[in-house]
Amino acid sequence: MLKDITIGQYFPGTSVVHRIDARFKIVITAVFIVMLFSASNYSALCVPLVFFAIAFMASKLSAKLMIKSMKPIVPVIIITSILNIFFIDGVSVIKIWKLNITDNGLYTSGFMIIRLIALICGSSLLTYTTSPITLTDALEQMLKPLAKIKFPAHELAMMMTIALRFIPTLIEETDKIMQAQKARGAELDSGSIPQRAKALVPILIPLFVSSFRRAEELALAMECRCYNGGEGRTKLKTLVSGGKDYAALSLSIFFLSVVFILDLGKVSF
Amino acid sequence: MIIKLEDLTYTYSQGTPFEKTAVDHVDLEIEEGTLVGIIGHTGSGKSTLIQHLNGLIKPTSGKVYIDGEDIHAKGVDLKKIRFKVGLVFQYPEYQIFEETVYKDISFGPRNMGLSEEDVDRRVRSAAAMVGLDDSLLDKSPFELSGGQKRRVAIAGVMAMEPKVLILDEPTAGLDPKGREVILSQIKEYHDKTGSTVLLVSHSMEDVARFAEKILVMNKGKVFCYDDPPGVFTRAEEINAVGLSVPQITKVFIELKKRGLDIRTDVYTVDFALKTIKEYLEEKGGAVNA
């Protein structure tokens, strides 16, 4: 049920992809996304796919997991492809009733679907192989230069860390409360819409109560440990970058340039 | 047989690296009207097992029969099963949500679609059963102490008057007196209504005193299911797998280890006294006790 949500979930491992410096991984993911969106024809689009395939193999994650991460965006994919197939002008290929399926429509929607799936897979690979704490740590360090213009980099990172840390806890808690109310005969997944909305009350109230309690406890615990913001704070685990990080980054930039070359070579549309 | 489990297996997060088999090929039959104590290590699968009994989780494989009915068969109304099998969760006070204690206890019975008088009668009798004062019924449950909240939550399930009442560690985190009170109230509920009661606990002492049958779980499997004397004939084995047996039993196991030819299936102080007397008499020594 709720447990099936894998967004932002981390699967510990020791592969190369797991070990690459998180800052580099973020940059490489950004490069990957640029690749996806600058590719303007199918041959150029193959390049980021190959790049993803290499990274995915190196990560040693199971393909099942990747497929699972696609589940929530299936409706989005279906809707975009339907819109694209029917509403882009071009030479009609198949005609269903009054709707034309055009060659351009097929071409573009195929393109969009591949892009969308690759986008989700790529960013999932980042979160699957990097623990949320490391990820926010990396973000904080990357944003640090902005502190000079009063950008609250540390506070932002701390808020993100806390939010990420509590997502699984909240999901677990919601699950537990739902089970407990179901055990008392609450009906959550049937009935009319107002009925369903009303059925949420027994779940939301305990959830809010416990969230507030948790927030209070956490604040207290942080104060007890003398937390007073980012100033002068040192880290137990500092991020270190080495040869493999630069190698991975160079590889991604190489792929990006290949995309650009293919884009120039064969201008489509 | 009110409850029958056939080759029940449950695996959490199947197909991910976090895969964990919490209940492992369990076969079990529980007779109607028994007070069963369920005991086992942290993580031995007790909570997972009991959540199968009212269909909150669906087994990975195997079957669950309640009153002879396969609850996951087509056309079975799980809601009805949930009224038949009442489940009180571990730390149930987190399920409380209404403005008053009365309303919160009545949530279950109201979902059953009972008449207003019926609901009222059940709420009051359940509140009395767990020892909640009438004056508390109109208070906000959030103002109560932890122990009182626990009672509200237990009453909320008792008010559905289920044929099978399952409680997951109802005494966790309570003081010794509060524990005693809740346990004896559960026992009283059992005696009065003749319903089947399953009581999960970490304390072998409590279970030995109250239960008619004991189910010992170990690593997702049923280690043994028997009446207390039967279970405690295996006290040494139970001790060996690291489950705590009552203090008094430990004493006897230790005595045996030190070379005394004495029985180890002793789990109450009275019986211990008798056993020691018999032992000494057998040895021919004079006893003045």
Ligand SMILES: Nc1ncnc2c1ncn2[C@@H]1O[C@H](COP(=O)(O)OP(=O)(O)OP(=O)(O)O)[C@@H](O)[C@H]1O
């Ligand atoms: N929601 C869950 N997701 C994944 N694994 C779980 C989940 N709930 C329990 N487990 C795992 O299943 C196993 C059995 O857990 P369960 O809660 O049934 O144990 P328990 O006997 O009730 O323990 P306790 O005495 O601490 O309550 C544990 O190893 C636990 O880690």
Ligand SMILES: [Mg+2]
């Ligand atoms: Mg438990």
